[in-house]
Amino acid sequence: MEPIDDRPSGVRSRRSFVVIGARATASPDFRLADLPGTSGRLDVLLRCVRAALLVSHGLRRDAVVYLVLLGGPVAPRTVRIDGAAVRFLRPDERSLALLVQKALAAPRAGDGFVEVRSGVAVVDGGVDAVLLDLGECTVYVLDERGDDLREAALAAQGAFVLGDHRGFDEASRARLDALGARRISVGPRSVHADDVVAIVSNELDRRDAAPGARP
């Protein structure tokens, strides 16, 4: 099958990455000095933020990341970081952990995603809240048995959903299946979530650079 680009020429993609942390803590009570041990592996999700939003000396203004936190008594909660509005985003895990910790601790009022600082918003909800927020958007699920990313038709407005090191929880998978989300794979090896984000971003960059062309 030949690669397909179903976007009109000149349309840049707006890309969303939705990372589901099966046990990632939805509360701010984790220790920066032991992220993997105290946060339900929030570190996995934080690395995806860097891969999705940061490029050399700049931000991807066309990218949004959702961290779906399903761990702990206050779950589910989701942190949304929007490349179009976020400022002072640093690439190291500790800085990203501090940002998410502050976001989870910030007072909020209202339904839906509430912005707690520029470009960073939090909602009391999981995958359903994200799907509502995404609006008109084609949803893809990263899955080792899915179609090859390089040969898949990718919409200009795409949301890419991936699990953490434990894969998907059943409820999220069922919800995405019911939605008819397409399963795509980045390659023959099962790699870390942030590598998946980097590889998908690279494919989208290539298609953005040559709209209408076969990559």
Added chain:
Amino acid sequence: MEPIDDRPSGVRSRRSFVVIGARATASPDFRLADLPGTSGRLDVLLRCVRAALLVSHGLRRDAVVYLVLLGGPVAPRTVRIDGAAVRFLRPDERSLALLVQKALAAPRAGDGFVEVRSGVAVVDGGVDAVLLDLGECTVYVLDERGDDLREAALAAQGAFVLGDHRGFDEASRARLDALGARRISVGPRSVHADDVVAIVSNELDRRDAAPGARP
């Protein structure tokens, strides 16, 4: 140009990544609580270690990473982490920083790379020491103006050299040019070093999975 695979069928790649830290400290006196601010951006290099060596629930036994540390009074020094021998490698930045810190502080005796724990070795030297250690190997330099990775012939024994967020120092570049290293590019956007490693690894994984085939 069509992608080329110049490896005999069935030969798996052995891949090396050489990351040059223009100011990354060659001594262990950095603070884990402020890696970006105290280590000459060693954090950039540490993230490359994860991308090069770790996959979901496992290690890439066919991969080696060299961190070339050119910062501070004891530079140059290089830390080599070999996927074939390293144990208990954790993906988070803090754990990787601790590993490199201990390696740099460990007593050593002898010339060349001295192993300070299983799979981790240190040498008092930079790019030249790495080239000597690599032996028979085709060297590629990651460069935004290089040939497209997807269309490049890639040797089974390849070493991929990349700079940190500051790019290459002049001496290293001159040394690699003199060697006739081929310049390759991962795509139209300039991305972080660890994303480069993830994208190159993905390309190699694809070729390993379909030896002789066009990816």
